[in-house]
Amino acid sequence: MAAYSVPPVEELLSKRVQEMVLHGEEPLRPYICRSGEDVDEKEDIMDTSPIPIISKPPGIAHGISASLLDKIRQVSREFFNQPMEEKNKYAKSVVDFQGYGADPVPEQGQFLDWSDRLFLEVFPEDGRQYNLWPQIPISFREVLEDYSEKMIRVTEITSKAMAKSLKLEENCFLEQFGKQAQLHARFNYYSPCQRPDLVLGLKPHADGTGYTIILQDEVGLQVLKDGKWYTVPKNPTALLVLMGDQMEIMSNGIFKSPVHRVVSNSRRDRISIAMFYTPELGKEIRPEDDLVNVDRPRIYKKVTDYAETHWKFYQRDMRALHTAHI
Ligand SMILES: O=C(O)CCC(=O)C(=O)O
Numbered sequence: 001m002a003a004y005s006v007p008p009v010e011e012l013l014s015k016r017v018q019e020m021v022l023h024g025e026e027p028l029r030p031y032i033c034r035s036g037e038d039v040d041e042k043e044d045i046m047d048t049s050p051i052p053i054i055s056k057p058p059g060i061a062h063g064i065s066a067s068l069l070d071k072i073r074q075v076s077r078e079f080f081n082q083p084m085e086e087k088n089k090y091a092k093s094v095v096d097f098q099g100y101g102a103d104p105v106p107e108q109g110q111f112l113d114w115s116d117r118l119f120l121e122v123f124p125e126d127g128r129q130y131n132l133w134p135q136i137p138i139s140f141r142e143v144l145e146d147y148s149e150k151m152i153r154v155t156e157i158t159s160k161a162m163a164k165s166l167k168l169e170e171n172c173f174l175e176q177f178g179k180q181a182q183l184h185a186r187f188n189y190y191s192p193c194q195r196p197d198l199v200l201g202l203k204p205h206a207d208g209t210g211y212t213i214i215l216q217d218e219v220g221l222q223v224l225k226d227g228k229w230y231t232v233p234k235n236p237t238a239l240l241v242l243m244g245d246q247m248e249i250m251s252n253g254i255f256k257s258p259v260h261r262v263v264s265n266s267r268r269d270r271i272s273i274a275m276f277y278t279p280e281l282g283k284e285i286r287p288e289d290d291l292v293n294v295d296r297p298r299i300y301k302k303v304t305d306y307a308e309t310h311w312k313f314y315q316r317d318m319r320a321l322h323t324a325h326i
């Protein structure tokens with residue numbers, strides 16, 4: 001049988017998916033992670049009841065104006081719509097986290113995502129690498145700074161609401177996150193794919209964050225529950241709060257960190273802005289004491305810098321939560 005040669009992953013990752021699509025290239029083998037079945041491009045959305053969405057009541061009002069949500073979507077689109085040479089001014093190497101490109105090289109044999117991204121640390125402020133923040137569109141920096149400030153407010157509202165829903169002291173989760181909690185912005189660009197039945201925009205994973213706040217412009221994100229994928233509906237003024245593994249630990253397993261993925265679409269592209277909210281570096285987190293009792297024994301240990309452990313497993317397409325189990 002003739003050998004089928006594929007460029008090394010490093011080489012593939014040094015090229016953007018968006019570029020391949022512009023050149024009409026078909027996905028190469030490392031991007032192919034689906035069997036060619038089970039693709040549903042219908043516009044109608046499946047039952048979404050298990051997905052918590054912060055919007056107007058009966059959810060929680062997030063307090064961010066519709067115009068700011070439009071602006072952040074707009075500057076993201078404008079950034080990705082630019083020629084490669086402009087975007088490459090912010091290019092990351094294939095091992096870096098911050099900057100424009102793809103995720104760092106996964107361990108051998110793992111599939112690649114059919115998407116590009118720009119990843120930036122926004123809090124604590126001294127972690128900002130402004131040389132990687134796009135200068136075009138010119139309003140990018142101002143809009144991201146404004147959005148990040150507002151996101152901090154959303155994390156306060158959300159963390160308190162979650163504590164109260166469990167009858168806990170309202171600041172308990174905020175204290176665990178710490179004053180130097182981290183916030184990272186990940187701008188995801190999902191190019192269309194001629195073969196959405198073969199690739200995924202983002203492979204199935206759970207987040208290693210405390211939680212992640214997602215804004216999207218099109219459907220594509222799916223959450224796994226009881227073995228079934230649920231599509232998150234499109235709602236221009238809604239933010240989706242997705243629990244990460246660290247919130248599952250702090251809530252002693254009450255809040256579940258769901259596996260999710262992004263499917264590709266043959267006709268349209270998609271933008272999402274995911275804000276990763278993670279406890280302060282070096283800070284130990286643990287299940288809240290008041291959530292541990294005879295009926296609900298402690299199921300998670302104390303952990304520190306769990307996001308690092310999470311990343312090591314993510315690179316191997318595995319979850320890390322078991323490492324925190326008692
Ligand atoms: O694009 C999305 O809606 C989800 C992104 C996501 O899951 C992530 O960046 O971890």
Ligand SMILES: [Fe+2]
Pocket residue numbers: 205206207212260
């Ligand atoms: Fe995610």
